[in-house]
Every structure is written in C-alpha cells, then in structure tokens.
Amino acid sequence: MNTQVGDFDAMAFYRALDAERERKLLNWKQLSQATGVSASTLTRMAQGRRPDADSLAKLAAWAGLNPADYVDRMGRGPAEESLTKVLAYFRADSSLTKEAAVALEEMVQAAYNRLKNKN
Incomplete structure (x- = not known):
C-alpha cells in the first residue's frame, strides 16, 4: 500500500499500543476493559484496519500516544x-x-x- 501525505499509519500506532500493553503486563482483554474499546476493534486493528475516532482517542489517552505522530507528513513516513x-x-x-x-x-x-x- 502506497502512503500519501496525511495518511494515518494504523499499524505503527498498533505496534506502539502493543508495546505499552506489554509494558503494563496486560492482555488484550484487560486493555479492552481498561479503555472501553471493544475487543473486536482491537482485533481489527491487529489486521491493519483503522479504529474509529472515539476508539483512537481512548487508546491514545490510555497509552500516552499522540495520534498525530502516526500521520505521514512527507509521503515517506515519520520525520527523522x-x-x-x-x-x-x-x-x-x-x-x-x-x-x-x-x-x-x-x-x-x-x-x-x-x-x-x-x-
């Protein structure tokens, strides 16, 4: 898949979320319960699909991630x-x-x- 300026890198966000989940020693069910994001949304994210805006906001807040850091600004991925x-x-x-x-x-x-x- 070719990325374009402004594209959200859902898989990079998912990997960062997964790293934070592991750091906190939680399984995906516990993450779902802690954030209020459905397990099915988390499963879809693992398959490369993007979360809805509310789920993204909840997950970002929980993990301390800024979704803007996962937006392609140069057409080539994150800035150096x-x-x-x-x-x-x-x-x-x-x-x-x-x-x-x-x-x-x-x-x-x-x-x-x-x-x-x-x-």
Whole structure:
C-alpha cells in the first residue's frame, strides 16, 4: 500500500499500543476493559484496519500516544526528528543507567542509519 501525505499509519500506532500493553503486563482483554474499546476493534486493528475516532482517542489517552505522530507528513513516513525524540526518551528513563542509555542510543542510531530510506 502506497502512503500519501496525511495518511494515518494504523499499524505503527498498533505496534506502539502493543508495546505499552506489554509494558503494563496486560492482555488484550484487560486493555479492552481498561479503555472501553471493544475487543473486536482491537482485533481489527491487529489486521491493519483503522479504529474509529472515539476508539483512537481512548487508546491514545490510555497509552500516552499522540495520534498525530502516526500521520505521514512527507509521503515517506515519520520525520527523522523521531530519532532525536527516541534517543531523548532513553536519556530520560530513570530505570536506565547512563551507560545503558548510551548503549541503547548507539544501537538504535546504528540500526536507524542502516535501515532508513536513502532518497
């Protein structure tokens, strides 16, 4: 599927939601109960379908995600500034030592540079 400027990347949002669900040690049924979003909506999202606006708002609020971060602005996916944001999160994570944060930054930076599109 070709993306266009303004497209919502539902699968990227779903993966971020899934990561937060795992971090909180919840199963999908518990997530459904916690957010009021139906299990069928979550199943459809796992299949790549977009949630309705109310479900998106509930899930975003629960997970602390900004849906705008999943909108294609350049026709090529998230802006490179996303890497800067990710690295800042590692530095701000109180559960990581400074050395661990630096190690994660280096790994992510190397992977990003290797995998990013070179236009």
